[in-house]
Amino acid sequence: AVSALDSQSSHETTILPGLINIAAFIPGVATEGDADFEKATKESIAAGFSMIRILPMGVGNSITDAAALNTALSNTKSAHADFNFSVAATSDNDAQLRELTNKVASLFIPFNHLSGNINKVAKVTGHFGVWPEHKPIMTDAKTTDLASILLLASLHNRKIHVTSVTTKDDITLIALSKEKGLAVTCDVSVYALFFTQEDFPECSVLPTVEDQKALWQNMNIIDCFSIGSLPYQLAHDLKQKPLASVGIADALPLLCTAISEGRLTVADIIARLHENPKNIFDLHDQPDSSVEIEIGRPYIAEESDVWSPLVGRTLKGVVKRVTFQGKTVALDGQVSSDGTLGKDWSAWMPHTVVPQLSSPSIAQFD
Amino acid sequence: AVSALDSQSSHETTILPGLINIAAFIPGVATEGDADFEKATKESIAAGFSMIRILPMGVGNSITDAAALNTALSNTKSAHADFNFSVAATSDNDAQLRELTNKVASLFIPFNHLSGNINKVAKVTGHFGVWPEHKPIMTDAKTTDLASILLLASLHNRKIHVTSVTTKDDITLIALSKEKGLAVTCDVSVYALFFTQEDFPECSVLPTVEDQKALWQNMNIIDCFSIGSLPYQLAHDLKQKPLASVGIADALPLLCTAISEGRLTVADIIARLHENPKNIFDLHDQPDSSVEIEIGRPYIAEESDVWSPLVGRTLKGVVKRVTFQGKTVALDGQVSSDGTLGKDWSAWMPHTVVPQLSSPSIAQFD
Numbered sequence: 001a002v003s004a005l006d007s008q009s010s011h012e013t014t015i016l017p018g019l020i021n022i023a024a025f026i027p028g029v030a031t032e033g034d035a036d037f038e039k040a041t042k043e044s045i046a047a048g049f050s051m052i053r054i055l056p057m058g059v060g061n062s063i064t065d066a067a068a069l070n071t072a073l074s075n076t077k078s079a080h081a082d083f084n085f086s087v088a089a090t091s092d093n094d095a096q097l098r099e100l101t102n103k104v105a106s107l108f109i110p111f112n113h114l115s116g117n118i119n120k121v122a123k124v125t126g127h128f129g130v131w132p133e134h135k136p137i138m139t140d141a142k143t144t145d146l147a148s149i150l151l152l153a154s155l156h157n158r159k160i161h162v163t164s165v166t167t168k169d170d171i172t173l174i175a176l177s178k179e180k181g182l183a184v185t186c187d188v189s190v191y192a193l194f195f196t197q198e199d200f201p202e203c204s205v206l207p208t209v210e211d212q213k214a215l216w217q218n219m220n221i222i223d224c225f226s227i228g229s230l231p232y233q234l235a236h237d238l239k240q241k242p243l244a245s246v247g248i249a250d251a252l253p254l255l256c257t258a259i260s261e262g263r264l265t266v267a268d269i270i271a272r273l274h275e276n277p278k279n280i281f282d283l284h285d286q287p288d289s290s291v292e293i294e295i296g297r298p299y300i301a302e303e304s305d306v307w308s309p310l311v312g313r314t315l316k317g318v319v320k321r322v323t324f325q326g327k328t329v330a331l332d333g334q335v336s337s338d339g340t341l342g343k344d345w346s347a348w349m350p351h352t353v354v355p356q357l358s359s360p361s362i363a364q365f366d
Numbered sequence: 367a368v369s370a371l372d373s374q375s376s377h378e379t380t381i382l383p384g385l386i387n388i389a390a391f392i393p394g395v396a397t398e399g400d401a402d403f404e405k406a407t408k409e410s411i412a413a414g415f416s417m418i419r420i421l422p423m424g425v426g427n428s429i430t431d432a433a434a435l436n437t438a439l440s441n442t443k444s445a446h447a448d449f450n451f452s453v454a455a456t457s458d459n460d461a462q463l464r465e466l467t468n469k470v471a472s473l474f475i476p477f478n479h480l481s482g483n484i485n486k487v488a489k490v491t492g493h494f495g496v497w498p499e500h501k502p503i504m505t506d507a508k509t510t511d512l513a514s515i516l517l518l519a520s521l522h523n524r525k526i527h528v529t530s531v532t533t534k535d536d537i538t539l540i541a542l543s544k545e546k547g548l549a550v551t552c553d554v555s556v557y558a559l560f561f562t563q564e565d566f567p568e569c570s571v572l573p574t575v576e577d578q579k580a581l582w583q584n585m586n587i588i589d590c591f592s593i594g595s596l597p598y599q600l601a602h603d604l605k606q607k608p609l610a611s612v613g614i615a616d617a618l619p620l621l622c623t624a625i626s627e628g629r630l631t632v633a634d635i636i637a638r639l640h641e642n643p644k645n646i647f648d649l650h651d652q653p654d655s656s657v658e659i660e661i662g663r664p665y666i667a668e669e670s671d672v673w674s675p676l677v678g679r680t681l682k683g684v685v686k687r688v689t690f691q692g693k694t695v696a697l698d699g700q701v702s703s704d705g706t707l708g709k710d711w712s713a714w715m716p717h718t719v720v721p722q723l724s725s726p727s728i729a730q731f732d
């Protein structure tokens with residue numbers, strides 16, 4: 001896709017640490033025999049993401065119990081990047097969560113999708129009761145649901161990460177909550193920073209122009225960037241082929257272009273795609289992984305196998321080389337990874353502490 | 367209705383201060399020429415309530431702007447008890463609230479009824495921005511909406527009162543919130559303490575048996591008792607005549623019966639129908655008002671003009687005499703009030719302080 005570029009060029013390059021996608025959407029995540037996992041990890045490593053946190057919500061299937069987790073794991077024989085799995089909360093799986101806590105990296109609360117919406121507050125309280133205090137919790141709650149879960153998390157002294165914030169109201173609420181000491185963090189999908197409903201009226205999950213403006217104005221509130229399911233949803237809404245790999249390769253070129261335009265800094269990206277993800281989600285270190293990028297040289301994005309809204313646009317940033325575990329796994333868009341380097345980190349524990357002492361950074365209400 | 371009783375009897379009587387109904391439901395509150403106000407105040411004073419806080423939500427009409435408030439006031443020419451009016455929040459009346467703040471006693475946020483439910487969180491934030499910090503805010507929010515508004519109130523350092531709690535989940539959430547220092551108070555309708563969905567399956571707004579048990583177990587969390595709209599809704603659901611006066615006369619007999627059974631104390635009632643209401647809602651003092659009750663003598667409730675679910679039941683508490691402004695206005699159920707004593711206290715200000723200093727009891731999050 002970046003054929004106009006020459007890897008022997010004299011332009012300055014920047015070295016980033018291995019990047020982390022904290023919300024990797026894999027449509028067939030819990031579907032037996034599905035190939036989406038391999039495709040997604042391959043596209044990820046080529047794009048500079050050496051670690052992906054896989055959302056437990058797929059299309060049709062989700063990881064809500066041990067059987068589904070086993071199915072998901074059976075699809076990981078070929079893995080081009082490190083990964084971990086999470087478990088999704090449902091209205092009635094709090095009991096099953098107990099046996100999964102040591103096998104997954106985090107609990108995901110799909111607040112808008114819990115079946116039996118009669119009493120979501122009580123349901124979520126049940127999950128907080130079962131889930132270990134030191135393990136991350138992520139949610140995609142919005143508007144009233146977001147306020148509701150922020151209160152519950154605070155009342156139960158739980159840290160909570162809000163994924164894929166897209167609106168002015170939600171980022172404002174999170175900003176205010178942070179200001180008051182609530183233990184909340186958040187991410188914004190890269191697509192939400194660069195595409196709006198005005199660009200693609202067919203896609204109502206994109207931010208409005210006003211929403212997007214508020215996201216940029218609250219950049220200091222945004223802890224992480226993510227890929228999320230937004231690219232998949234956009235492709236779907238535009239009647240394009242919605243693949244597991246859509247949107248991944250667009251992330252760094254979009255962000256680097258913003259750097260070249262002075263809207264972001266390299267440090268902003270390292271913080272939101274490496275340091276903060278690692279700290280918030282207690283991830284392992286990847287010392288021999290890095291991404292070489294070139295910022296500033298304009299080129300026109302070309303068509304490829306994976307649909308992208310960027311085709312035909314002028315971009316000013318490109319991934320030159322990706323190093324994973326000391327090996328070059330991608331060079332100028334050519335992937336040389338053989339799928340043997342990626343490891344499952346779902347059960348990894350970052351520190352062995354007694355749970356009571358494990359959340360010193362949690363703000364108390366009183 | 368209590369013809370079997372003799373006011374010269376030798377049984378012990380107890381003197382309560384003038385009682386306060388913090389949630390008086392008047393169906394025709396904002397309907398021009400409606401007589402509900404007089405009926406409700408007359409029934410109130412006969413039942414021992416010398417002060418009523420009128421809910422701004424009627425049937426069909428509500429007090430949401432200056433015009434509706436004027437209509438409500440025009441119906442108050444004959445007033446048997448002191449009263450004040452509140453204003454109801456709608457999706458788009460935050461601007462109009464400014465001109466009403468000094469004319470009403472509190473803001474009521476009908477969280478489940480805001481028109482345009484698209485983004486309730488943002489709407490409520492707008493109302494918090496406009497409403498003076500020192501003036502009371504009341505809501506009837508439940509479940510997720512309740513959690514949501516509790517968070518917003520806390521983030522904005524606002525005290526909030528939750529009216530007509532009916533479920534185990536909600537009282538549990540409020541208990542936890544209080545434990546963590548949130549500035550929340552609540553009331554339970556007297557009917558919710560004594561009637562369940564098992565008694566009246568037609569009425570889904572009543573608590574279940576389990577809910578009611580939780581309400582009694584959390585009596586220390588319940589700041590106030592109220593009449594609310596629950597009696598009206600019960601009458602409506604049972605296809606009885608739903609009048610402005612339904613439920614009011616039943617409150618003290620039910621509560622006194624609970625005292626005689628050892629489930630409540632006289633102090634519980636004074637706290638929840640006088641002291642706490644006065645403190646929470648910054649109400650004026652009524653020094654020459656009192657209610658003489660007799661507790662313990664069993665009698666069977668008889669039919670009257672106003673439908674009551676108590677007819678035929680054995681009760682053990684009765685209102686003997688109500689004194690208002692030093693005058694006996696009701697004696698053994700006979701009302702001698704002429705409707706000239708009740709005053710409008712909507713605009714009354716309890717203390718002249720600068721707003722910044724007016725909420726010392728508010729718990730901060732951080």
Ligand SMILES: [Zn+2]
Nearest residue numbers: 009010011297
């Ligand atoms: Zn160059």
Ligand SMILES: [Zn+2]
Nearest residue numbers: 027028034036
């Ligand atoms: Zn698939």
Ligand SMILES: [Zn+2]
Nearest residue numbers: 128155156157
């Ligand atoms: Zn808890």
Ligand SMILES: [Zn+2]
Nearest residue numbers: 017274275278
């Ligand atoms: Zn690092």
Ligand SMILES: [Zn+2]
Nearest residue numbers: 375376377663
């Ligand atoms: Zn007697």
Ligand SMILES: [Zn+2]
Nearest residue numbers: 393394400402
């Ligand atoms: Zn009427």
Ligand SMILES: [Zn+2]
Nearest residue numbers: 494521522523
């Ligand atoms: Zn505020």
Ligand SMILES: [Zn+2]
Nearest residue numbers: 383640641644
């Ligand atoms: Zn008093």
